[in-house]
């Protein structure tokens with residue numbers, strides 16, 4: 001997949017593409033549908049399927065610095081677009097100047113005159129342009145005059161809720177990872193590198209790999225059943241992951257994300273791992289002794305062994 005920084009850098013070859021527009025944070029079922037439609041159209045019209053997306057996420061510019069934790073890192077978003085078979089992606093630098101472009105100019109100047117789009121695919125609730133004044137009704141009016149195809153994708157419902165990145169973020173922050181999995185069509189995933197901790201885990205006979213991640217959205221503190229993938233190891237493992245501050249040891253530590261990998265024994269410091277969050281088992285607790293904590297973790301492991309992964 002080719003990645004372009006802004007519409008001005010899109011080469012001639014990609015003019016006349018079928019373009020899906022959106023943020024695609026998390027690539028949930030609704031996003032997947034948009035890409036399917038763009039790809040189908042591209043095949044029919046014998047042209048490229050292109051994604052038009054923004055960087056950073058517009059809310060991070062428009063919310064006056066209040067940062068929205070994103071589901072994907074940029075690398076994960078690119079990988080996902082590639083996995084879904086898109087031929088190109090435009091990452092439009094989003095700043096205060098870009099936000100001032102009117103809805104009409106966005107369609108006429110950028111989509112029609114510059115990108116010479118053949119078809120546009122958006123969700124029913126898509127808004128765009130200065131103060132988000134543009135909507136699908138306006139898009140329809142402008143595109144019809146210019147003979148550009150428009151596909152409006154209806155919201156996808158999951159357990160009677162509209163599938164959306166906002167809901168997914170909320171579920172993850174509340175520890176409801178199974179609900180997030182349903183909308184994402186796969187479990188929420190944290191990726192990163194294993195770093196050193198205090199070395200207490202091995203002493204307690206429960207080594208736990210500490211994750212350093214660039215993912216912004218961290219599930220609510222607690223103990224989770226996870227699926228663990230380790231760099232250069234084709235197997236998938238079950239993990240007992242704790243997210244929190246280890247109150248039993250009361251050292252005002254930083255938030256840690258650590259995983260005891262079941263049926264596994266090897267040094268993996270410095271290795272890349274991925275944790276997929278399958279199920280929350282319990283809240284993090286303060287125990288009166290490390291022996292009590294170990295007893296509980298052994299119970300957690302028995303519970304987690306029953307989880308499908």
Ligand SMILES: Cc1cc2nc3c(=O)[nH]c(=O)nc-3n(C[C@H](O)[C@H](O)[C@H](O)COP(=O)(O)O)c2cc1C
Pocket residue numbers: 197198199200201202206208210223240241242245246247248249258259260283284285286287293297300
């Ligand atoms: C499955 C699991 C559950 C845990 N639950 C708790 C908990 O409820 N309370 C707590 O204080 N620490 C909990 N911990 C964190 C342990 O205190 C931690 O693994 C141990 O201190 C080793 O930390 P270290 O990496 O700093 O050496 C848990 C760890 C794991 C792997």
Ligand SMILES: Nc1ncnc2c1ncn2[C@@H]1O[C@H](COP(=O)(O)OP(=O)(O)O)[C@@H](O)[C@H]1O
Pocket residue numbers: 194195196197198199200201202203206207208209210259260261262263264265266267268269
């Ligand atoms: N089953 C396992 N699960 C997690 N880590 C393991 C396992 N077996 C060995 N290890 C190794 O042990 C390290 C964790 O041991 P621990 O004493 O908790 O050290 P630290 O405090 O540095 O994380 C991991 O980073 C990994 O290299």
